[in-house]
Amino acid sequence: MIGIGGAIKGFGEFGAIVASATRKIAESEAIMATLGSVMNFALGPIGLAIAAISTLGIAFAVAYQKSETFRNFINGIGASIGTAFSKVKQAVSGIFALFKGDQSKGKSLLSSLMPPEMVKVIVDSVNKIKSAFYNMTAPLTSAYGKVKTVITGIFALFSGTPKKAHQFYQVS
Template identity: 35%
Template sequence: MMANPIGLIIAALVGLGVAFVVAYNKSETFRNFVNKLWDAIKTGAMFVLDFFKNNWQTILVLLTGPVGIAVALVIKYWDAIKNATITAFNAVKKFVSDVWNGIKLITSVVVNAMVTDVRNQWNSLKS
């Protein structure tokens, strides 16, 4: 079983891991090298992470093309878009309300005039 390539690779990795732990525990020079290497890796990773955190919108736009640009603009100007939409909706609502009130007023005047005319005609026929 140990003669197959996968077994040999696993054995080599385990041996390398054991050698690494022993060297880290026994050699101050190796331990300092590993610690400095790990600090450098962490510093590099934090730089990359900070870059993505600070520039994620630009990266998203570059990756998504025109749709990403549209989404970024909507996000950037959302308050203005929302306010313009509310203003337009209120203007349309007021216009429709004013038209409806005008129709009601005209209908009321016409109906009242017709009722008055019919009443006057009826009264003149009665007398």
């Protein structure tokens, strides 16, 4: 009987070990699922793009630190972009000056960037745009005045002063 008790005790301990292992396997399944998602992201198109950009960034940083030729090239690009941005800013300032009516400042800023023929084309274009807007203001102002008169007359009519409403329509 002692042999059977020892065997039963052994089976009980074995069952506890199996139960513990089963729990650990279940926990590792959740970890593996999460790890699988991370690996899918890392090895998917987005993860590979991030890795490629990071690698290029590191390569450029090392090349910039170790190669004077590369450093000079990059610094030259930066200077060129700065110069181009400055010229674009100056051109925009010149065009705004023309729109504001400061012809001499606008022409001066643009003349330092481009040939006189091009400056003349820009000045003429700005003047045409300004003229078109100016020519639109008179009809719009007239139409606004007429609409205002009609609306004021309608309000006067509904407010109980028909004589006042009649006066609005006679003036037009």
